[in-house]
Amino acid sequence: MAKDTRDKLINSSRILFAQNWYETVSVAEICRHAGLSNGVFYRYFKSKEELFRALIDDFLVCFRQKLETIDGNSLDVRLHSFFIKVYRICFDMAPDVTIFREGQYRFPEYEANLRTLYVEALEKVYKRTVDEAEYLYITAGLRFLNTRALYDEVKFEIKIVERFILKGVFNNESAEELKFLEPGPFDSNLNDNAANRLIHAGIRLFGERGFTSVNVFEIAREADLSVGAFYLYFPSKENFLAKIVSYIGHSVRYYLRNKQVLSHNRLNQELEGMWNFVNYFKEFPEFYEIIREAEFVSREWVKDYYDRFARGYEKNMDDYPEQEQRTMANFLIGLNHYLGIEMVLCERRDDLAEIILRMGEFLSEGIQV
Incomplete structure (x- = not known):
């Protein structure tokens, strides 16, 4: 009983x-x-x-x-x-x-x-x-694609992912003359108006305490505005979070575009992008926390966040089979995502450049069997 x-x-x-x-x-x-x-x-x-x-x-x-x-x-x-x-x-x-x-x-x-x-x-x-790079390369892309398939209707074939892991993504390319630039500058890319002051206040508070623990009054007070001013720009706290998710995505992509160096091959671009991605989130670890919590408030916002990253990847994939481009894009996003979790949220490692170089070997040649 x-x-x-x-x-x-x-x-x-x-x-x-x-x-x-x-x-x-x-x-x-x-x-x-x-x-x-x-x-x-x-x-x-x-x-x-x-x-x-x-x-x-x-x-x-x-x-x-x-x-x-x-x-x-x-x-x-x-x-x-x-x-x-x-x-x-x-x-x-x-x-x-x-x-x-x-x-x-x-x-x-x-x-x-x-x-x-x-x-x-x-x-x-x-x-x-x-080792760390092997663990990440074997699991990260597959874990991320599983999540996207389960919640975001991103279909993929496991045999394609298995090939990426075993044989590599950028076959016969090698990482040469990599440019791991110094992090920064980190520009907020927001004008100093009331709506943006609220967004900055929301990021600070949600990053420190989480979405559910913060109310509209506290957000308005943090921005030195009235509650009425908040509702003038945002119909609800949920809509406000959606705007913050959109802002974070725009800010990350803006930073990555500005840091991009015209490399002579796609592998170099990816590895330099990993370096810039992780260092950006090291500067703003609260962004990671907000995106992860937003997934449980409304998956649609997070779906759009990752879809925009995927479309950016796909624009540079004309040399690859069309049916594989979306899978490849999400596989690569997954590598960045879980590398960031290890380096930024869990702080397990401090040898970022070394791990990225090792990942470059796998992206070029795959995991050797």
């Missing part, structure tokens, strides 16, 4: 958290969905957070079990098994993946836990230690 009751709470919360943002789901709603009284909830869980964490822990156990079934008598067979399992887990466990992604944002230790599972699996595949 006790197990059945606990299972009802787990199952109902899984449904609700997969469909709704964590902040909008209440204990009362979970109990109502499970057909139980509110008092029953606290016999099994101390809080909504404890229940949410239990769902995340369950997912990680299942994820580990699936990765443990990787097999094969040769390295290439084991790698193929790894790719297929990571690809399928995303779609076979879509509700749990959705919950876990929000858990990663709220509780950063879960990203570290997931990273450990990936590294352990890859070391089983390779039967040796896997």
